[in-house]
Amino acid sequence: MPFTKLNLHPSLLANVTSLGYKTLTPIQAKAIPVAIEGRDLLGIAKTGSGKTASFVLPILNRMQYNKGLERSRQPPVLVLVPTRELAIQVAEVFRELSINLPQPVKSMAVYGGVSINPQMKAIFGVQALIATPGRLLDLHRSRAVDLSKVETLVLDEADKMLNLDFQKEMKEIFGLLPKKRQNMLFSATLSEQLSGLNKMLLLDPVVIEIEEKVEEAPLINLSGYFVSDDRKGPLLRHLIQEQDMRQVLVFTSSGLKADKVSRKLIKNGIQALPIHGKKSQTARFEALRKFKSGKLRVLVATDLISRGIDINELPYVINYELPRSPKDFVHRVGRTGRANVEGLAISFVTQEEIPHFKVILKKMKRYIDMVDSASLDF
Ligand code: ADP
Ligand code: MG
Numbered sequence: 001m002p003f004t005k006l007n008l009h010p011s012l013l014a015n016v017t018s019l020g021y022k023t024l025t026p027i028q029a030k031a032i033p034v035a036i037e038g039r040d041l042l043g044i045a046k047t048g049s050g051k052t053a054s055f056v057l058p059i060l061n062r063m064q065y066n067k068g069l070e071r072s073r074q075p076p077v078l079v080l081v082p083t084r085e086l087a088i089q090v091a092e093v094f095r096e097l098s099i100n101l102p103q104p105v106k107s108m109a110v111y112g113g114v115s116i117n118p119q120m121k122a123i124f125g126v127q128a129l130i131a132t133p134g135r136l137l138d139l140h141r142s143r144a145v146d147l148s149k150v151e152t153l154v155l156d157e158a159d160k161m162l163n164l165d166f167q168k169e170m171k172e173i174f175g176l177l178p179k180k181r182q183n184m185l186f187s188a189t190l191s192e193q194l195s196g197l198n199k200m201l202l203l204d205p206v207v208i209e210i211e212e213k214v215e216e217a218p219l220i221n222l223s224g225y226f227v228s229d230d231r232k233g234p235l236l237r238h239l240i241q242e243q244d245m246r247q248v249l250v251f252t253s254s255g256l257k258a259d260k261v262s263r264k265l266i267k268n269g270i271q272a273l274p275i276h277g278k279k280s281q282t283a284r285f286e287a288l289r290k291f292k293s294g295k296l297r298v299l300v301a302t303d304l305i306s307r308g309i310d311i312n313e314l315p316y317v318i319n320y321e322l323p324r325s326p327k328d329f330v331h332r333v334g335r336t337g338r339a340n341v342e343g344l345a346i347s348f349v350t351q352e353e354i355p356h357f358k359v360i361l362k363k364m365k366r367y368i369d370m371v372d373s374a375s376l377d378f
Contacts, residue, residue, distance in 0.1 A: 001029045007036075009064040012057060015097045025050035030208045032058050035184060040202040042158075043186040045210040047334025048219070048310070051186045052093045055079070055154045059128060060094070062152075064103045071125035074149035079130040080173070082160045084111035084281065085288055086308040090156060091130045111135050113281030120144035133161075133169035140176060147176040157307045158185035159327070162201075174201070188334060189327045214365075220337030222366055224347045224357065227373040232320055232348050233264050238378035239318070239346065240270055240298065247291070248316040250300045251332050253323065255279070261320060262300040272298035275305055306331040310338060319347040322356060326363040 001024045003016050024032070027045035034041050035058035045051055059077050063069060069076075081087050091109035098105045107128035110119045112135040123129070123144050129136075139145045155161045161170060183202050212218070227235050240248060252258045255276030265272035273287040273296055284304075290296040292311050299305070300320075306328055317336045323329050336343025349357045349370070361367060 006032055006057075008032075008057060008061050009101070011101050012061055012064070012097065015099055015101075016053075016057070018099075019096060021050075021053070025054075026210045027051055027208065028054045028057070030210070031055070031184075031186075034206045034208070035059075035182075036061060038062075038182050040183045040205040041185070042190065042202065042205050042207045043184070044190045044208065045186075045188065046212055047188045047331060048338025049188075049210065050339070051156070051188075052090060052310075053097070055156075055184050055186060056090075056093050056097055059152060059154075060097055060101065060105055063105050063127065064101060066103065069103060069105070069127055072146075072149075073124055073144065074146045075123075075126050075129040076149060076151040077128040077154075078136075078147065078150045078152070078177075079128065079154040079156060080133060080136070080161055080170075081130060081156045082132065082166070082307055083304060084113055084132055085284065085305065086156070087111045087130050087132055088285075089308065089310060094128055094130065110139060112138070113284070116142065116144075133166050133173060137169060137172055147173070148178055150177050150181055152182045152184070153177060154184045154186070156186050158187045159190045160187070160307060189330055218337070218366070219340065219342050220333050221342065221344045222333065222347070222361075222364075222368045223344065224349050224368050224370045225373045226354075226370055227348050227350065229350055231373060233261070234378055235348065235373050235376075236261070236318065236320060237265065237268050237270065238376065240265075242378075243316075245316050246297065247294060247311075247314060248298050248318055249291070249305070249311070249314060249335050250298060250318045250320050251306065251323070252300060252302060253321040255302055257321065258300045258302055262298070265298055265300070270298060271296060272300055274300045276302040277304050303328050303332070306335070309335060311335060313341050313343075314338070315343055317343065317345040319345070322347060322349065322353055322360070326360045329360045330364065 027043055028050050031043045031054040087109040091107055094107035106126050108126045109130045111132045252261055255278040258274040258276050262272040262274040275284055275287040291299040314336045317333050333345035
């Protein structure tokens with residue numbers, strides 16, 4: 001379906017075209033009209049299927065018809081995301097789609113790990129605020145922002161935002177929002193069985209779930225290697241070199257391990273950087289920026305980067321260590337195979353992890369032929 005079918009403001013359509021989008025993705029085709037109507041919605045669609053524009057476009061569209069947007073510390077739109085890196089990325093989509101709109105929309109990302117003062121100043125006049133929960137509350141406590149006029153709330157990676165990790169902060173934020181508002185929840189892994197909290201959050205929601213078509217070849221190819229822990233390093237280097245991987249995202253289960261794997265790669269002449277929660281914010285931004293712009297060959301990450309991050313045509317993801325939850329697996333491998341471009345996700349599996357890996361594949365409804373790394377020459 002072409003974007004012109006949507007009745008979007010012509011200036012928005014022009015921005016969509018200049019981003020190179022030609023047709024609507026399935027979630028966009030279904031979610032945007034519902035969102036424009038102002039209804040609550042729950043959008044479930046696979047990783048890399050364009051969920052961001054599914055909420056950014058209707059929000060910007062609505063604002064084109066609100067004459068004279070107020071400049072205040074009371075943003076009408078609030079988007080909550082789990083990580084600083086994702087806040088920046090979503091704000092970038094708002095920015096790209098807001099270019100030259102007749103009714104300018106000021107958007108901004110706020111997140112922790114950097115000084116709060118510049119954010120306190122810059123937040124004045126922001127209409128679309130993209131935030132991580134902790135920093136948003138800090139800004140509220142400093143009276144830099146007032147959430148009582150929020151008209152639209154978006155939870156991106158909604159299942160993550162509503163799980164235990166953010167429970168305390170989210171409860172506090174909900175207490176600051178007006179009761180009457182539009183709620184939009186998006187994620188690739190969001191069960192339709194809403195928990196109590198989701199139920200409170202949504203008023204007669206339209207549930208849109210885009211099922212993957214089984215007859216279509218999946219965009220994310222999966223492969224796996226049986227390998228012992230002590231052979232993982234050599235196998236990683238072997239694969240990177242033998243398959244001439246130009247860009248690869250490697251996942252480990254801890255920051256310490258990410259540092260280690262990255263160091264070892266560098267020692268062997270392969271350009272790499274680690275990224276995880278224990279790194280300084282400057283180091284985090286710098287590593288991701290380099291990787292996104294194709295200037296870094298290997299990024300070794302924890303699950304910090306597994307949610308939402310969009311790397312243009314990333315060809316490879318490697319699970320150096322398997323994640324504990326199948327959900328995290330879905331998000332990790334979903335960094336590749338995005339926007340209709342195929343990718344390969346490789347998993348390293350030790351003997352002890354075979355049953356766990358089988359559970360993950362079963363949940364994904366996938367089957368793969370494993371390679372025994374002992375049969376390889378490296
Ligand atoms: P999701 O949130 O579903 O994981 P994103 O919103 O991050 O996916 O979008 C994934 C990629 O697809 C982005 O690079 C985005 O620019 C691109 N994209 C989004 N919508 C379209 C479209 N209609 N046509 C082409 N590319 C699109
Ligand atoms: Mg997303």
